[in-house]
Amino acid sequence: MIGRGAVDLSVELPRGLRLDNPILVASGTFGYGVEYSEVVDIQRLGAICCKGTTLRPRVGNITPRVTETPAGMLNSIGLQNPGVDAVVRKYGPTWQGWHVPVIVNVAGESIDDYVEVARRLDGMPGVAGIELNISCPNVGRGGLQFAIDAEAAGAVTAAVRRATELPLLVKLSPNVADVRPIARAIEAAGADAITAINTLSGIAVGPGRRRPLLGNVYGGLSGPAIKPVALRIVYEVAQVVDIPIIAIGGVAELGDVLDYLAVGAIGVQVGTVLFADPTLPVRLIDELADECRRLGLNSYLPLVGTALPKRSSPMSAPSSKGVEYRP
């Protein structure tokens, strides 16, 4: 133990979503929380983002669905899940008894889908918030993802906002040319926080090089390999929105947490690395407290945004240096 003195790692998000600490676990990498409850002290986590949940049950994609890549993995699970009603019935009572908040990750194929799932989650005991996964094809618009179009991202956020009083987090996709207009649209539509990022689109080649490896051809890249991309996106978004940002992407050690805080995140989610190291998030909580003690801080909040360019005023124009000027 380093030094003395109490460190308060808690953080207050809008609409009364209070987290004991800024270390969350990412959707799809921690199931519904129950799976690890035997082996990890899950009640210590800042929050649990559960597996993607849709209106109707969904089966997964063609196999193989996962593979390892340099410093990461590709997955094409296909949002397999039993549907919102089954999720609430099966896990709601358990979540209700938990100290750790559970944020339900929601996916859909149309605005109506998202709204209906949110409506069914609204007021449901055990559900502390909603995280919208907008990296889904919008069937109504020829399968174009909500996440790649500011108007669509704003529209789905606004519609869900009207359907629920729950804290609403919206998750950005990195697979866009410029994420900032999308982030602004999401903020303007009433989101309480932004989470970033979802996986990067990628493929792998199969044995014998006769076809792509994943049954679905495309998969989402995650793990330490994507951290520089996620850092860049958090850095850019932090300069154009005022709502809190929770960073996701390859968190594997305390240094990663501190980096994300420095570029403006108020918290992080641990994802892929959990598979190999399920106790990592709990260790990170202790290490972050130790780091604060070492720095003589009683809260981690002074560590947020230290690497961002100084903003002349909160209303100042968004930085013009960004994706469009990169070599």
Added chain:
Amino acid sequence: MVGASAGATGSLPRLARLPETGPSAPRVAPPALLEAAVVTHGLIAPEYWRLVLDAPAIARTVEPGQFAMLTVARGEESWPVLPRPMAIYGWDRAGGRIEIVYRVVGEGTRRLTRWSCGDRIVTVGPLGRGFVLLPAAQRIVLLGRGIGTCSLTALAGVAAARGIAVHALVSARHSDALVGGEAYRAAGAVEVREVVDTDGSSGVGPVGAWLAENCRTGVDQIYACGSDRLLRLALEMARATGTGVQVSLEAHMACGLGFCHGCATGHPGLVEESPLVCRDGPVFRHLPSAPVA
């Protein structure tokens, strides 16, 4: 590895989960996560390694055919990001140890070789639903190829201890790749037949004849792992004689705990999510009546 990999079994008949309850349901205890100390680790043949871990919580409840997830990234390393599934080859319940035999095939298993005595490997297990010995079984046949035999060795020990006659076939590309024969003999198998590609003894003809001969004299169950070809032979025999077949499958895995849905078998169809190798398997059965594709 020529594994009966889940993704590749599209042309095989539909799989069935082993029953959830009753005498032919596998025993399943909740998994434990531990930092298991390496007790012994070394090369046993070219490319093949034997690893003994001090893992009392796993050794206490493991059943034949179950597996563990081993994290190959060490301390400060943050990748490989996925743990590697490995069958539990054998165990010592009283001594609290489990044994794993693996073949170096890629980056993860290559890195696994670097662990030495006293190092602690993050290990989660026992996982999955293992093989089931039918209560009245008197004679069983085990068909394993390559590293696939590692899923079957423990079954031989448990069966022999119950007085069941074990006939084991160990198949490999060449004699250096024959694993499990020793373990079978030590377990008290009545017959261990080792066959290899280099002299043709592992071909469908000779192996089929051996299997047919065994089945003529009455076999209660056939257990297979590591080869689609062996599985096909077993299924042909099953159709002819009504013998039940249990097969252990492989699939790429992430969580090993049944929630990520990365390891689905690809069976049976579009309406219902296919069984998961890590949670519903790795052992599945083919009912005697199952139609052969």
